[in-house]
Amino acid sequence: MEKTASRTEQNIETPVDQKKYAMVLKWSTRVGLFFILLTFFIYLSGLISPVVPLDKLPRLWVKNSALLNESFGIAIGWGWVNLIFRSDIMAKAALTFLAFVPILCYLTVLPIYIKKREFAMIFIVILEISILALAASGFLKVE
Amino acid sequence: MFFFFLFFLVPHAFAAKDIILAEETSVGIPWWIWPLSLFVFCFGLGIVAVLAGVGGGVLFVPILGTFFPFHMDFVRGAGLMVALAGSLSAGPGLLMRNLASLRLCMPMALIASISSIMGAMVGLALPQNIVRISLGLVILAICFVLLTSKRSEFPEITKRDKIAQILGIHGIYYEITQRKNINWQIQNSHIGLFLFFLVGFIAGMFGLGAGWANVAVFNLVLGAPLKISVASSNFLLSITDTSAAWIYLNNGAVLPIIAVPSVVGMMLGSQVGVRLLALTKPRIVRWLVIILLSVSGLMSILKGFAVI
Numbered sequence: 523m524e525k526t527a528s529r530t531e532q533n534i535e536t537p538v539d540q541k542k543y544a545m546v547l548k549w550s551t552r553v554g555l556f557f558i559l560l561t562f563f564i565y566l567s568g569l570i571s572p573v574v575p576l577d578k579l580p581r582l583w584v585k586n587s588a589l590l591n592e593s594f595g596i597a598i599g600w601g602w603v604n605l606i607f608r609s610d611i612m613a614k615a616a617l618t619f620l621a622f623v624p625i626l627c628y629l630t631v632l633p634i635y636i637k638k639r640e641f642a643m644i645f646i647v648i649l650e651i652s653i654l655a656l657a658a659s660g661f662l663k664v665e
Numbered sequence: 666m667f668f669f670f671l672f673f674l675v676p677h678a679f680a681a682k683d684i685i686l687a688e689e690t691s692v693g694i695p696w697w698i699w700p701l702s703l704f705v706f707c708f709g710l711g712i713v714a715v716l717a718g719v720g721g722g723v724l725f726v727p728i729l730g731t732f733f734p735f736h737m738d739f740v741r742g743a744g745l746m747v748a749l750a751g752s753l754s755a756g757p758g759l760l761m762r763n764l765a766s767l768r769l770c771m772p773m774a775l776i777a778s779i780s781s782i783m784g785a786m787v788g789l790a791l792p793q794n795i796v797r798i799s800l801g802l803v804i805l806a807i808c809f810v811l812l813t814s815k816r817s818e819f820p821e822i823t824k825r826d827k828i829a830q831i832l833g834i835h836g837i838y839y840e841i842t843q844r845k846n847i848n849w850q851i852q853n854s855h856i857g858l859f860l861f862f863l864v865g866f867i868a869g870m871f872g873l874g875a876g877w878a879n880v881a882v883f884n885l886v887l888g889a890p891l892k893i894s895v896a897s898s899n900f901l902l903s904i905t906d907t908s909a910a911w912i913y914l915n916n917g918a919v920l921p922i923i924a925v926p927s928v929v930g931m932m933l934g935s936q937v938g939v940r941l942l943a944l945t946k947p948r949i950v951r952w953l954v955i956i957l958l959s960v961s962g963l964m965s966i967l968k969g970f971a972v973i
Contacts, residue, residue, distance in 0.1 A: 534837055534846060540760050540767040547903075548757035555750070562925040566700075576696050579922055580734075586793065587738040587918035598916050613921035617746055618914055623753055624907045631767075642831050643771070650775050650904070657782050657911035664789040664916050 539631045546630045550623045557616040565609040572610035588664075599660030625654050696922075703733070704926040707747070711934020712941060716950040721931045722748030722874025722902070724954065727804045727961035730797065731968060735923055737793045737800075741872025742913035743924040745906050748874035750928045751935065752902035763838045764896035769851065769889065772832060774904035776858050777865030777875075781905045784869025785912035797969030800871050804962030807877050808955050814881050819847070820888040828854035838893065851887040860886060869909035874902050 536544075564570055574582065574594050582590045588598075596602055596611075605611045628651050635643040656662065707721075710728070714721040726744040730737055759765035788796060825835070835850040851857075860882045868875040879898030883889045889897065913919050 534763055534839055536761055536763055537767070540763075543767055544757040544760035547753065547760070551750075551753040551757075555754075558925055558928065562921060565921060576922070579696050579920075580694065580699070583735045583739055583920060583923065586736050587742070587789070587916055590920075591917040596917055600915070602917070610921055613925060614914075614919065617919055617921060617924055620746070620749060620753060621907050621910045621914060624904050640833075643768075646771050646775055646832075650771070650778060653775070653778050653782070654908055654911070657778075657908045658915075660915045662782065662786060662912060662915070664786050664912070 539634045542634065543627045543631050546627045547623060550626055551620070554616065554620045554623060557619060558613070561609070561613040561616040565613045568609075570607070570609040570612070573605050573608045574610055598663055621658065625651060625658070628654070699733075700922055700926040703729075703923065704930040707927045707930030708934040708937075711931040711936075712938040713934075713950065713954060714931075715935050715938025716941060721751055721935065722872070722906075723807060723877050724958065725927065725931070726872050727800060727958065727965055729927075730800065731961050731964045737796050738789065738913075738916075738918040739920045739923050741788060741796075742910075742918035742920070743927050744872035744874075745910040745913055746919060746924040747927050747931050748872075748902055749906040749910055750932060752874075752899050752906065754932060756900050756903050759896040759900055763836060764892055765900035766834070766836050766889075766893060766897055768832060768834045769836070769883075769887075769893070770897050770901045770904065772828070772834075772854070773857060773861045774901055777861040777868070777901065777905040778908040780862045780865035781869030781909040782912055784866035784871075785909040786869075787866075788870035788872070789912065789916055789918065794969045794971070796871070797965045801962045801964075801966030801969060803867060803871060803873075804958055804965065808959050808962065810877060810881065811951070811955055811958075814885070816880070816884055816891055818891050820884065820890070822850050822852050822888045824852065825850045826852050826854050828858075836893070838890075840890075840892070847890060849890050849893055851889055853886050853888070857882055857887045865905050868902075868905060869912070872909070872913070874906065876902065 565572060566576075573596060574590070582593065590596075591598060596605065602611055602614065606615060628647050632644070632647050632651075635647060706729075707725070710724050711721055714724055722744055725747050726740055729735070729744070730740045733740070756765065760767065791799075829835070829851050834854070835848070837846050837848050839845075840847045860878075864875045864878040864882065867873065867878075876898050879901055880891075880894045883894035883897055884891055887894075910919070
């Protein structure tokens with residue numbers, strides 16, 4: 523019975539777009555999580571100095587994000603990239619990579635829909651990539 | 666007039682006092698205690714979330730916002746990263762086993778992404794006390810949904826709607842309890858799209874994962890089988906939370922010292938939770954979570970009014 527069941531399960535083919543999306547998702551998430559742990563270790567170990575000293579954080583994290591960033595001259599949007607060689611910003615960059623993962627996945631499946639001439643799906647994928655890119659661009663700032 | 670007073674005047678009057686109190690709580694304690702306690706707390710939360718069948722994100726923000734001294738900006742930023750990391754990790758397995766459907770999620774994710782960006786921007790622009798009060802109200806509403814919502818294992822679909830037909834939204838998966846393949850399709854896509862807009866806005870505004878609502882919309886409105894609904898809801902979060910997460914990241918509201926221990930703790934806790942699932946009574950845990958959420962919701966409202 524078990525064998526029949528697993529044979530039946532094997533008969534279900536995972537759609538090619540879904541399979542490709544899953545592969546990119548799997549590997550990019552693993553890479554992202556590895557870098558999150560690595561950069562966080564560097565941050566806590568003090569090997570590289572952070573922009574915001576760790577011992578000052580308890581006074582700062584009670585204030586809103588705008589005040590904290592202003593106090594240390596961290597620009598909003600992508601301005602923080604200029605400080606990439608500081609340990610806390612490296613850890614932030616690793617977290618940011620996770621937010622890139624869905625964009626990567628969408629870019630991977632787009633050629634499949636183009637090849638199949640699935641215009642509705644092409645439209646949805648391009649629109650989603652544009653929205654994620656807009657959100658990622660840093661143009662949408664909250665003053 | 667009453668609502669104007671409730672939401673705009675009272676919170677402003679108490680905002681300064683709130684910051685001073687939080688600063689006093691936070692400053693006397695060495696910095697390293699906080700990431701450590703976050704890790705332990707999120708490890709426990711990860712176990713409870715799996716046992717109760719709710720996403721970790723919905724527990725994280727109200728509880729952390731109430732019991733830890735961090736500003737709500739950073740709590741919501743970390744909450745989104747927690748929900749994002751969890752759904753990104755679970756996504757590949759769910760997609761490969763045909764439990765989450767890419768075609769089902771993509772149109773819903775598009776709508777929810779737009780609204781979650783809007784929600785995130787509104788959430789970051791509002792004063793902390795208003796966010797706390799509205800979060801408390803939303804959490805109490807979620808408790809009500811958790812208490813009253815019914816689920817249907819295999820909803821009956823009479824006719825696929827136009828949107829589902831055009832986008833080819835249907836699928837097949839292996840149902841292990843029945844040892845057979847189940848074909849599924851959906852209906853009411855237009856209503857589903859509208860509801861996902863609302864859910865996305867709330868998720869973005871409060872940094873909550875939206876599994877509590879996604880499953881209900883997939884299952885009860887669109888008519889997807891329960892397993893497909895749960896898996897697709899989990900996968901959907903990886904896209905909608907990303908759009909809101911970008912807003913928080915770009916506005917400097919994600920602090921690694923809060924987000925990383927939370928993400929790691931929650932992921933490890935979820936792994937333990939899965940192993941404990943067979944040994945516990947999920948109903949009791951579910952009740953505990955509802956009680957815990959209700960207390961956090963009420964405390965969030967009281968904190969918003971600076972009563973505590």
